[in-house]
Amino acid sequence: MSQRVLDALKAKFGDAIVATESQHGDEVAVVKRDKLKDVATWLRDDKAMAFDTPVFVTCIDLLDWRPVKAPGKPSSTRPEWDGVAPRFEVCWQLRSLAHRHRVRLKVALAENDVKVPSLTPLWSGFEWQERETFDMYGIEFVGHHDLRRIYLYDEFVGYPLRKDYPKEKRQPLVRRPDLVGDH
Amino acid sequence: MPEIATGPGNLKSLVLGQQDAADLDVEHELPSELMTVNMGPSHPAMHGTVRIVLTVDGERIVKGDVQPGYLHRCFEKESEYATYTQVFPYTDRLNYVSPMINNVGWAMAVEKLLGIGKEIPRRAEYVRVIVSEVSRITDHLTCVGASAMELGAFGPFLFFLKSREWLYTLLEEVSGARLTHTYVRVGGVAKDLPDGWMPKLLRRLDEIDGVMVEVETLLNNNKIFRDRMAGIGAFSREDTIRWGCTGPIARAAGVDYDVRKDHPYSVYPELEFDVPVGTTGDCLDRYLVRVEEIKQSMRILRQACAQIPDGPVMIDDPRCALPPKTDAYNTIESMIRHFKHIVDGIRVPAGEAYTFVEGGNGELGFFIVADGTGRPYKAYCRSPSFVHLATTQKLILGHLIADIVPIFGMINMIGGECDK
Numbered sequence: 001m002s003q004r005v006l007d008a009l010k011a012k013f014g015d016a017i018v019a020t021e022s023q024h025g026d027e028v029a030v031v032k033r034d035k036l037k038d039v040a041t042w043l044r045d046d047k048a049m050a051f052d053t054p055v056f057v058t059c060i061d062l063l064d065w066r067p068v069k070a071p072g073k074p075s076s077t078r079p080e081w082d083g084v085a086p087r088f089e090v091c092w093q094l095r096s097l098a099h100r101h102r103v104r105l106k107v108a109l110a111e112n113d114v115k116v117p118s119l120t121p122l123w124s125g126f127e128w129q130e131r132e133t134f135d136m137y138g139i140e141f142v143g144h145h146d147l148r149r150i151y152l153y154d155e156f157v158g159y160p161l162r163k164d165y166p167k168e169k170r171q172p173l174v175r176r177p178d179l180v181g182d183h
Numbered sequence: 184m185p186e187i188a189t190g191p192g193n194l195k196s197l198v199l200g201q202q203d204a205a206d207l208d209v210e211h212e213l214p215s216e217l218m219t220v221n222m223g224p225s226h227p228a229m230h231g232t233v234r235i236v237l238t239v240d241g242e243r244i245v246k247g248d249v250q251p252g253y254l255h256r257c258f259e260k261e262s263e264y265a266t267y268t269q270v271f272p273y274t275d276r277l278n279y280v281s282p283m284i285n286n287v288g289w290a291m292a293v294e295k296l297l298g299i300g301k302e303i304p305r306r307a308e309y310v311r312v313i314v315s316e317v318s319r320i321t322d323h324l325t326c327v328g329a330s331a332m333e334l335g336a337f338g339p340f341l342f343f344l345k346s347r348e349w350l351y352t353l354l355e356e357v358s359g360a361r362l363t364h365t366y367v368r369v370g371g372v373a374k375d376l377p378d379g380w381m382p383k384l385l386r387r388l389d390e391i392d393g394v395m396v397e398v399e400t401l402l403n404n405n406k407i408f409r410d411r412m413a414g415i416g417a418f419s420r421e422d423t424i425r426w427g428c429t430g431p432i433a434r435a436a437g438v439d440y441d442v443r444k445d446h447p448y449s450v451y452p453e454l455e456f457d458v459p460v461g462t463t464g465d466c467l468d469r470y471l472v473r474v475e476e477i478k479q480s481m482r483i484l485r486q487a488c489a490q491i492p493d494g495p496v497m498i499d500d501p502r503c504a505l506p507p508k509t510d511a512y513n514t515i516e517s518m519i520r521h522f523k524h525i526v527d528g529i530r531v532p533a534g535e536a537y538t539f540v541e542g543g544n545g546e547l548g549f550f551i552v553a554d555g556t557g558r559p560y561k562a563y564c565r566s567p568s569f570v571h572l573a574t575t576q577k578l579i580l581g582h583l584i585a586d587i588v589p590i591f592g593m594i595n596m597i598g599g600e601c602d603k
């Protein structure tokens with residue numbers, strides 16, 4: 001549907017777009033981390049792109065990613081993107097109200113380096129979504145003005161939606177005034 | 184008379200009965216000390232549980248820190264350990280005033296990954312549209328009724344809850360449960376509508392028409408209601424878009440976006456309805472948009488009941504349909520298939536997709552990453568309540584504490600959906 005967005009991205013940014021794919025009508029562009037901000041700014045401001053609406057932010061933890069091979073199809077494994085074997089893929093979904101097209105930007109992250117630029121300065125609606133992703137996956141959004149946990153309490157240890165966090169794990173809430181801000 | 188400075192930094196109010204300017208000068212020099220007030224998590228006007236840490240200057244809000252999470256039940260984590268069919272009961276508990284729409288959204292997301300989105304029997308699609316629209320009406324009835332009650336109008340609340348109960352009873356006849364329906368399945372719906380159900384629905388719709396007239400007469404030109412709603416919590420068109428708002432909140436601000444029209448799904452293109460759009464983006468417009476949407480949903484329902492074709496309500500695809508009970512009990516192959524279907528789940532090919540529908544509050548989306556097994560590798564819910572609640576911190580700025588009630592009512596934050 002919006003293959004032309006991916007084509008335009010590749011034509012404009014070349015190497016900064018590590019990979020593109022289209023499946024089930026969704027267009028995905030994997031972007032180099034240090035170019036994410038430029039790509040996103042262009043997507044928002046260019047007249048032909050005009051991605052004005054933020055849709056969602058989330059992250060995929062690839063720790064257990066061992067997909068079952070479908071008969072007759074090549075097995076789908078995540079390639080090494082951006083020179084790292086990715087543990088996390090952070091996704092930003094954008095939509096354009098005027099052109100009715102959508103695109104999903106992705107950044108691949110290694111396990112020991114979970115910093116990505118925040119897109120909240122560009123789309124205010126990402127503020128809570130990025131906080132949620134930080135809360136659940138521990139992704140650090142650099143440039144976010146208020147990166148705090150949102151669902152869980154400040155004393156919580158670990159990131160519950162990571163694949164190595166056991167589902168049945170319980171944590172008692174022990175108040176630690178040194179962690180809590182002025183509220 | 185000296186000029187009275189107003190604005191967030193220098194808030195003074197004019198005291199009635201002031202005789203001379205000298206008194207006003209004294210008033211000017213009163214130090215305004217900021218105060219922190221907790222609103223919630225358990226407050227009668229906070230639907231569900233959410234906490235707002237307010238910094239107030241007198242009655243005026245200078246800063247509001249909205250803190251959700253009190254109803255977090257790990258929807259996403261639990262989904263990773265459930266088969267695709269077992270997730271349906273969890274989706275019921277997201278937006279618990281319109282669970283059918285959540286069911287449909289999840290089913291469509293899995294169908295998209297299976298590649299059978301276009302092959303769902305037409306009767307099943309119509310049934311889905313009918314139950315979704317009934318759910319949309321119950322959602323709006325709850326929102327408008329509860330907001331009116333919080334502003335002191337108890338009558339409309341009772342009228343609306345009475346109508347909502349009629350619809351819940353009808354949905355109970357369809358699914359067996361009043362609230363947690365778990366009615367939709369991957370590939371269709373669990374069972375057909377009961378005999379004589381649609382005439383009953385149409386009769387109820389006629390009665391709800393009367394209730395709408397009643398309530399609109401009570402509210403639309405009610406001075407108290409208008410004063411509390413008009414000009415309160417306004418959001419400009421640009422801000423609405425920038426914050427990712429959808430649904431009635433975006434439409435009240437003039438954003439003509441409805442998933443049913445802009446990215447049509449199911450059989451909505453065959454049905455005629457209008458998308459109401461407001462101009463000012465304040466609470467009154469949000470109320471008016473919701474009331475009009477109730478009427479449009481009733482219009483859709485009347486058409487759908489007239490147009491619904493006969494036929495099966497489940498896709499004839501062994502990957503997602505259970506074998507008929509007679510086969511499951513009599514042939515070993517069908518019994519094994521039944522067993523594998525229940526225990527291993529529907530095997531969805533590896534891939535990822537984002538699917539969205541028009542929920543009661545706006546764009547409700549499910550982003551699923553499948554790894555070829557019977558359980559989702561990752562399931563993410565894009566809940567409109569969460570996105571909208573994020574705007575509350577901006578909407579309440581500069582308003583009075585009492586204004587939080589209508590603003591919050593019209594945001595219609597549903598705890599289950601917001602906190603997942």
